[in-house]
Amino acid sequence: MSDLKLNRKQFLRMGASAAALAALSNVLGPVSALAADALSVAWWGEGDQNKRTGEALKAFTAKSGIATDPQGTNFNGYFDRLATQVAGGNPPDVFQVYLANMAQYAARGTAADLGDLLGDGKAIDTSDWSPAAKDSTGLGGTNYFVPLGLSTQPAIIYDKTLLDGLGVTLKPDWTLAEFKDTCQQIGKALSKSKQGAEAFGCDDFGGQVPVLEAFVRSKGRNVFTDGGQLAMTKDDLTEWYELWNEGRTDGWVVPPQAQQQGGFEATALIRGIAPFAVAASSKGLQGFQSLTKNDLNFNPWPRYSGDSERIELVTPVEWMVISSSTARKEDAAKLLSFLVNDEAAITAMGIAHGVPLSAKMRKQFMDGGKLSPVELKIYQNVEDALPHSKPRVIFPAGSGPLLGPGSNLLTLLNQQIAFKQTSVQAAVDRFFSEAARNL
Amino acid sequence: MTADVLMKHEPTATVGRRRRIAEANGPAYLMLIPWFVGFLCLTAIPMAASLYLSFTKYSLLAPPKWLGLDNYTYMFNGDYRYWPSLSVTAFYVFTSVPLSIAVALIVALGLNRKMRGIGALRSVYYLPSLLGGSVAIAVMWRQIFGNHGVVNSALALVGITGPAWLATPQSAPWTLVFLHVWQFGSPMVIFLAALKQIPQDLYDAARIDGAGAWQLFRYVTVPILTPIIFFNMVMQMIVSFQAFTPAFVISNGTGAPTDSTLFYTLYLYVEGFSNFHMGYAAAMAWVLLFIIAILTAIAFGTARFWVFNPDA
Numbered sequence: 019m020s021d022l023k024l025n026r027k028q029f030l031r032m033g034a035s036a037a038a039l040a041a042l043s044n045v046l047g048p049v050s051a052l053a054a055d056a057l058s059v060a061w062w063g064e065g066d067q068n069k070r071t072g073e074a075l076k077a078f079t080a081k082s083g084i085a086t087d088p089q090g091t092n093f094n095g096y097f098d099r100l101a102t103q104v105a106g107g108n109p110p111d112v113f114q115v116y117l118a119n120m121a122q123y124a125a126r127g128t129a130a131d132l133g134d135l136l137g138d139g140k141a142i143d144t145s146d147w148s149p150a151a152k153d154s155t156g157l158g159g160t161n162y163f164v165p166l167g168l169s170t171q172p173a174i175i176y177d178k179t180l181l182d183g184l185g186v187t188l189k190p191d192w193t194l195a196e197f198k199d200t201c202q203q204i205g206k207a208l209s210k211s212k213q214g215a216e217a218f219g220c221d222d223f224g225g226q227v228p229v230l231e232a233f234v235r236s237k238g239r240n241v242f243t244d245g246g247q248l249a250m251t252k253d254d255l256t257e258w259y260e261l262w263n264e265g266r267t268d269g270w271v272v273p274p275q276a277q278q279q280g281g282f283e284a285t286a287l288i289r290g291i292a293p294f295a296v297a298a299s300s301k302g303l304q305g306f307q308s309l310t311k312n313d314l315n316f317n318p319w320p321r322y323s324g325d326s327e328r329i330e331l332v333t334p335v336e337w338m339v340i341s342s343s344t345a346r347k348e349d350a351a352k353l354l355s356f357l358v359n360d361e362a363a364i365t366a367m368g369i370a371h372g373v374p375l376s377a378k379m380r381k382q383f384m385d386g387g388k389l390s391p392v393e394l395k396i397y398q399n400v401e402d403a404l405p406h407s408k409p410r411v412i413f414p415a416g417s418g419p420l421l422g423p424g425s426n427l428l429t430l431l432n433q434q435i436a437f438k439q440t441s442v443q444a445a446v447d448r449f450f451s452e453a454a455r456n457l
Numbered sequence: 458m459t460a461d462v463l464m465k466h467e468p469t470a471t472v473g474r475r476r477r478i479a480e481a482n483g484p485a486y487l488m489l490i491p492w493f494v495g496f497l498c499l500t501a502i503p504m505a506a507s508l509y510l511s512f513t514k515y516s517l518l519a520p521p522k523w524l525g526l527d528n529y530t531y532m533f534n535g536d537y538r539y540w541p542s543l544s545v546t547a548f549y550v551f552t553s554v555p556l557s558i559a560v561a562l563i564v565a566l567g568l569n570r571k572m573r574g575i576g577a578l579r580s581v582y583y584l585p586s587l588l589g590g591s592v593a594i595a596v597m598w599r600q601i602f603g604n605h606g607v608v609n610s611a612l613a614l615v616g617i618t619g620p621a622w623l624a625t626p627q628s629a630p631w632t633l634v635f636l637h638v639w640q641f642g643s644p645m646v647i648f649l650a651a652l653k654q655i656p657q658d659l660y661d662a663a664r665i666d667g668a669g670a671w672q673l674f675r676y677v678t679v680p681i682l683t684p685i686i687f688f689n690m691v692m693q694m695i696v697s698f699q700a701f702t703p704a705f706v707i708s709n710g711t712g713a714p715t716d717s718t719l720f721y722t723l724y725l726y727v728e729g730f731s732n733f734h735m736g737y738a739a740a741m742a743w744v745l746l747f748i749i750a751i752l753t754a755i756a757f758g759t760a761r762f763w764v765f766n767p768d769a
Contacts, residue, residue, distance in 0.1 A: 433715045
């Protein structure tokens with residue numbers, strides 16, 4: 019030990035060298051990851067979705083000989099991990115995105131331009147896809163996104179057993195005024211049948227982004243312009259908040275005190291206090307139906323008025339993108355083409371991402387006799403909605419704080435109105451001033 | 458002027474002494490290298506990076522852009538959610554910390570006795586602290602305080618209609634306070650250890666002077682425990698300012714209803730990871746550090762007025 023001569027300066031030098039080495043190994047990490055043979059694929063999934071996607075990836079490897087590195091997680095934490103991977107310069111080769119943030123990933127240069135890979139007769143062949151799928155692949159004239167399936171959004175899911183018991187029948191082409199009347203009628207009848215226990219006509223959808231979007235579209239415009247600004251007007255939002263405020267006052271909307279945080283199990287539909295819930299059709303009906311023995315069914319969001327057109331939205335719930343930094347774009351494109359166009363992959367993936375993009379494939383599955391009654395309903399719902407579907411403008415980068423997932427401004431302001439902490443007018447002003455700052 | 462030049466002019470005896478010290482400390486420095494590397498890579502460099510990012514616009518997905526003080530200016534003057542989140546956190550800290558210390562002390566006093574099975578009983582009381590910060594407990598809390606949860610069902614048995622604990626902005630923060638207070642195990646164990654160190658002579662002398670149970674507690678136990686109360690207070694305060702999991706789980710990460718459970722750290726997380734405002738989130742983190750440092754300094758500054766110091 020006496021031979022060891024290490025003074026403070028040498029110690030600091032050695033420490034700094036070791037730290038630099040550690041930092042260098044971080045930098046080299048992606049290089050070694052890229053050198054690995056497997057194509058990294060990141061996605062989130064609920065229930066058995068991760069297992070199903072894993073099976074589809076195995077089928078792809080068996081068919082193509084291209085190994086994959088599956089990185090399936092649940093939704094919570096998925097985007098934290100993905101953003102950290104991107105920030106660290108080590109994004110997966112292929113990863114899943116959704117409406118709330120897909121524009122962020124495209125606008126910041128993280129998603130690859132698929133211009134040469136996506137299209138009719140190209141590596142990701144779109145020849146058989148329905149227009150609703152083709153319309154959802156681009157942002158600002160560039161194709162970035164590969165849809166994983168089609169669903170109606172929002173699907174208004176209702177308790178048919180309960181409504182039949184109350185003698186209420188819903189029409190698919192109902193109007194907003196009829197919606198309000200029906201909810202009032204249901205609220206009164208349900209309350210009477212439950213002998214005064216809490217019962218309402220409808221859950222509070224005032225903070226639900228897909229329902230707001232359906233409302234604005236029912237008036238003939240999208241929420242955003244192609245240029246990434248709000249197309250929704252102050253009058254639209256005022257009318258929207260007043261609709262739910264009026265419902266609370268008249269007693270047909272579930273009041274804020276009766277709301278519960280949670281998943282499907284916490285909704286008014288499953289708790290039996292109001293018969294309507296809202297979700298993307300593919301995930302929603304499966305999720306809700308697994309929690310109740312009552313028969314559930316779909317109805318579209320109402321038309322704005324008797325003169326208005328019935329406008330629906332058939333669109334993907336999730337998309338895949340190819341990382342702009344991957345060296346294996348062609349392999350990634352082969353994988354995505356397989357996932358969305360190959361019958362074996364579609365069978366393995368199931369219906370959680372929606373129904374197949376191709377009308378031919380949908381018909382094949384519907385006629386195949388292998389779909390469960392719930393799956394068949396989801397397929398049929400998409401077929402019914404497709405003739406009324408019009409493309410939406412994808413939410414732009416910066417819209418997250420306003421209309422993104424979880425803690426967004428639309429929901430917060432709806433709650434503040436419900437608890438009488440703010441007025442509708444002040445809420446609308448707040449929304450638009452924040453929109454001006456964020457967009 | 459370099460160190461080598463300085464060394465040339467130093468007396469030979471000094472240089473020799475330095476060399477001997479360096480030789481003697483060499484192994485210690487060598488052993489310290491792993492810690493030093495860890496400190497540098499996992500603490501110092503990330504902190505410096507975070508400080509830099511706090512002056513930038515950084516989305517995580519694209520390189521940061523220099524903003525100067527804009528993040529800090531917006532935080533104090535423009536962000537309509539910042540002050541409510543700070544206010545909710547302050548309420549949480551200034552209610553849950555005194556309550557949890559009081560409960561911990563009361564339980565420690567109750568468990569500070571010799572009786573059969575007391576070890577097992579102490580373990581049982583400590584259990585919530587082992588589980589306390591977990592997601593599972595926060596989920597359980599949601600069930601307990603749900604509209605038709607355990608608490609309201611129990612109240613219904615005696616004819617009381619319980620409030621919607623988690624659904625109203627008035628009661629939701631209190632459920633988080635209760636959750637914190639329920640995790641009194643760690644301060645309780647520290648109090649228990651301190652109670653055992655109080656000399657019996659002091660109690661005997663006070664009893665001879667006619668002190669009753671309350672006086673014994675007020676004039677003997679509490680003054681001697683003040684260093685422990687101080688320690689628990691500072692530690693609990695720091696932990697409470699950083700609380701995240703309960704609010705995240707109970708509100709599904711939204712801070713609902715009406716931001717009444719939007720803890721500072723939850724808002725920081727939302728800004729950083731949901732809204733892609735990582736530069737702003739870094740600025741929020743530095744302000745939180747500053748707030749905790751100031752409050753800790755105030756606590757230490759006031760300690761000489763109320764904390765018992767046997768060496769004084």
